[in-house]
Amino acid sequence: MPVGEPAPVAVITGAASGIGAACARLLGEHGWRTAGLDLNESGTDLPARVDVTDRAGVAAAVDAAAARFGRIDLAVAAAGYYEEGIDVAEITTAQWDRMLAVILGGTVHTCAAVLPHMLARGQGAIVAISSELALAGSATDLHYVAAKGAVLGLVKSLAMEVAQTDIRVNAVAPGPTDTPLLAPDSLWRKPDYLATLPLGRLVTPEEIAHAVYYLATEGSMYCGEVLSPNAGAVI
Amino acid sequence: MPESPGLVALVTGAAQGLGHATALRLAADGHRVAVNDIADDGRLRELADRIGGAAVPGDIADPGAGPRLASAVAGRLGPVRILVANAAAMAMSPFLDAKPDDWWRQVDVNLTGHFRLIQAVIPGMRAAGHGRIVIIASGWGVIGHPNATAYAASKAGLIALTKGLGREVGPQGILANAIAPSYIDTEQLRVDASDAGISLDEMRQRYRDLVPVRRLASPDDIAAAVSFLAGPGSSAVVGQVLQPSGGVTRTRA
Numbered sequence: 001m002p003v004g005e006p007a008p009v010a011v012i013t014g015a016a017s018g019i020g021a022a023c024a025r026l027l028g029e030h031g032w033r034t035a036g037l038d039l040n041e042s043g044t045d046l047p048a049r050v051d052v053t054d055r056a057g058v059a060a061a062v063d064a065a066a067a068r069f070g071r072i073d074l075a076v077a078a079a080g081y082y083e084e085g086i087d088v089a090e091i092t093t094a095q096w097d098r099m100l101a102v103i104l105g106g107t108v109h110t111c112a113a114v115l116p117h118m119l120a121r122g123q124g125a126i127v128a129i130s131s132e133l134a135l136a137g138s139a140t141d142l143h144y145v146a147a148k149g150a151v152l153g154l155v156k157s158l159a160m161e162v163a164q165t166d167i168r169v170n171a172v173a174p175g176p177t178d179t180p181l182l183a184p185d186s187l188w189r190k191p192d193y194l195a196t197l198p199l200g201r202l203v204t205p206e207e208i209a210h211a212v213y214y215l216a217t218e219g220s221m222y223c224g225e226v227l228s229p230n231a232g233a234v235i
Numbered sequence: 236m237p238e239s240p241g242l243v244a245l246v247t248g249a250a251q252g253l254g255h256a257t258a259l260r261l262a263a264d265g266h267r268v269a270v271n272d273i274a275d276d277g278r279l280r281e282l283a284d285r286i287g288g289a290a291v292p293g294d295i296a297d298p299g300a301g302p303r304l305a306s307a308v309a310g311r312l313g314p315v316r317i318l319v320a321n322a323a324a325m326a327m328s329p330f331l332d333a334k335p336d337d338w339w340r341q342v343d344v345n346l347t348g349h350f351r352l353i354q355a356v357i358p359g360m361r362a363a364g365h366g367r368i369v370i371i372a373s374g375w376g377v378i379g380h381p382n383a384t385a386y387a388a389s390k391a392g393l394i395a396l397t398k399g400l401g402r403e404v405g406p407q408g409i410l411a412n413a414i415a416p417s418y419i420d421t422e423q424l425r426v427d428a429s430d431a432g433i434s435l436d437e438m439r440q441r442y443r444d445l446v447p448v449r450r451l452a453s454p455d456d457i458a459a460a461v462s463f464l465a466g467p468g469s470s471a472v473v474g475q476v477l478q479p480s481g482g483v484t485r486t487r488a
Contacts, residue, residue, distance in 0.1 A: 160486055163447035175471065198405030203471040210468030218459040221416075221452045223482030228475055232405050235398045235474030 009069040010216070011035045011062055013052050013110050014079035015042035018179030019129055022205035023076050023212050030213070035065035037110075038079065052079040052106030055113075062113035071121060074216045075114040077107040077128040077151075082181040084141040084188075096143045103147035104154070111158060115167070123166035125216045128155050129208070130173040132230040140187075148173075152226060159224035170222045172211045175230025178202040198232030241265040242367075243313045244465065245304065247295055247352070248322030250278045252421035253371070256454030257319055257461045262286035264462055266317060269308040271295070273322070288312070295322055296343040301351030305359070314359030317465045320349040320393070321371040325386045325423075327430065338385040345389035350396065357404060366409035369464045370397045371457070372476065374417035374484040390415075394476055401474025410473045414460045417480035418442040420451040447482030 010027045014020030015036025024034045024044045036042030037050040037058060046068055048061035066072050080103045083095065107128050118124030133141070134148035152171055159169040175197070176188035182202075187193055194200055211229045215222060228234060244261045248254040249270035259282075262268045268288040272279050275292035283290035289311040293300045308315050324344040326337040353368060360366025375383055376390025393413060400411040420439065428438035443449050460479050463469050478484045 156486055159482060160447060163482055164449050168448075198402050198473055199471065200406060207468070207471040211472070214463045214468060218456075218463070219479070221448070221450070221456045221479035221481050222485075223448050223480075224485040225478055226485065227472075227477065229469065229471035230473075230475075231471050232401060232473045235401055 006070065007031050007033050008073040009033045009035070009065065009071050010074040010076060011037065011065050011072055011110070011114060012042075012044065012076040012078060013037045013058075013106060014129075015044050015047070016040040018078070018181055019174065019177060019205045019208045020076065020078035022209040023078060026206065026209040026213055027074075032074075033069050035061070035069070037061050052109060053101040055109045058106075058109040059113040062110070062117070066117045072114050072117045073124055075110055075124070075126045076212055077110045077126070079106045080129065080181070082141070082144055084144070084186060086140055086143075088142045091143050099143040099147050100150070103144070104150045107151050107154060111154070111169075115162075118167045119162075119165065125167070125219065126158070126169045127212045127215050128169075128171045130155070130171045130226065132173050132175045132228055132234045135173055135226070135228065136234045155226075156224040163223055166220070168215070168219055168222055170215050170219060170225040170227065172208060172215065173226050173228040173230065173234075174208045175203045175228065175233040177205055177208060179205055198235070201231060203229055203231050241267055242316040242465075243267050243269070243308065244317035244319065245269045245271065245291070245308050245315045245356070246319040246321060247271045247349070249282060250274065250276070252423065253416070253419055253454040253457045254319070254321040255282060256458040257321065258282060258286060258288070260455070260458035260462050261317065261319070261465060262288065264466065266465070267312045269312055269315070271304060271322065294344075295348030295352055296340070298351065300348065301353075301355040304352060305355035309359065314363070315356040316360060316363060316365060317367045317369070318353065318356050319369045319371065319461055319465070320352065322348065323371070323386075325383070327382045327386075329382055330384050333385055341385040341389045342392070345386070346392040346396070349393065353400065357409065360409045361404075361407050364408040366404075367465045368397075368400065368409065368411040369461050370394075370411065370413040372397070372413040372415045374415050374478065374480045377415050377476065377478065377484045378487055397476065398474045405473045410464075410469070412464045412469070412472055412474065413476045414457060414464070415476050415478045415480065415484060416452055416457050417483035418446055418451045419457060420453055445483065446480070447486055450481055452479060452481065
């Protein structure tokens with residue numbers, strides 16, 4: 001960071017745990033100022049308890065971050081949750097709607113809230129957290145996979161829409177990552193599954209944060225990229 | 236995650252362009268860098284002196300080059316732990332006019348030369364339980380390009396090699412990944428401009444118009460991608476194809 005430059009500012013959804021929290025920590029270590037949106041209190045410089053399905057609530061929290069810090073350089077859309085082991089015929093309308101509302105709706109609301117601030121300065125970066133499952137498909141969590149796949153469509157289209165500004169929109173598609181979203185008895189934690197991965201282990205939240213940080217700091221030539229730190233789950 | 240201590244890196248095709256920028260970046264990251272290019276000219280030695288590394292010239296298409304380069308680097312700096320497979324030959328022509336010699340020259344340098352070099356460096360990486368292989372592929376290897384079938388095929392071959400290698404040696408702590416750039420502002424643009432019979436600035440503008448972000452990648456942009464893939468932050472990235480092309484490929488494939 002050049003001397004005299006104000007520290008860059010990141011808005012992170014899902015900042016209280018898992019990947020979002022790891023992003024907030026890493027950015028903080030690099031001197032960024034962080035605003036965290038989460039249902040729970042996050043350990044960021046400006047925590048806001050917000051449900052990302054609440055468009056007005058997201059906008060208010062983002063505007064508050066911009067007012068407090070003067071700018072928004074990066075948005076990380078990491079808020080999400082996971083349900084597995086559900087046959088497609090058994091996914092209820094309520095489960096489907098909730099999954100789409102949080103993962104896709106939350107990402108849309110985050111993008112919509114930060115874009116005016118980024119457009120005003122003509123620069124910024126948005127990194128949406130998708131999933132390796134959106135690339136490969138998965139048998140027993142179709143609503144999650146569909147929502148994460150929709151995020152990729154959103155990312156590529158928004159990336160194109162703002163391509164001629166210095167705003168970059170990209171996705172990180174983590175492999176199975178060791179976060180609280182993976183239940184202790186999750187299929188993805190089982191030794192038989194991990195043995196199928198070239199790296200033979202879960203991905204750490206920190207490894208996802210490093211990919212986000214790379215896109216945020218040296219990613220000016222990525223437009224609609226899908227960077228997948230996935231331990232070899234999808235190659 | 237601890238920062239890697241300085242590792243021994245080898246960059247092929249390092250006399251100019253993105254190979255040159257990559258050697259400088261890896262040296263700035265703290266690595267000890269050996270640089271290769273086909274000609275043993277002043278540029279390579281000047282670069283090696285500047286970064287305190289080693290110059291190991293040679294044509295990687297020469298069947299003996301892989302083992303020779305690997306042992307030359309091992310003798311001067313230590314076994315290669317980061318290989319950047321960047322050297323490339325390119326000859327544009329309509330498919331039916333492509334001369335077999337030109338076809339094979341591109342495949343021999345871009346694909347087979349690096350195949351042999353990778354074979355030669357893997358034992359050292361395996362012994363260390365750690366290695367990074369960064370393949371410079373091409374956006375044309377992802378989406379193809381008219382009049383560049385041999386080049387595109389060689390680069391697509393490198394992408395497939397990356398994926399197979401990632402699966403095969405990933406379990407041994409060796410991470411193979413590729414970067415597929417598209418239009419980069421390097422010396423090659425002068426060649427392209429000359430071929431097209433236009434000025435360098437006209438060539439730049441023509442290429443910029445093809446890039447969704449309306450900017451050509453700089454060699455430093457690609458070197459930054461190499462730095463990420465060679466560094467500690469990419470420890471879960473294996474068999475992937477990074478595409479810092481301003482949207483040329485990710486929005487079309």
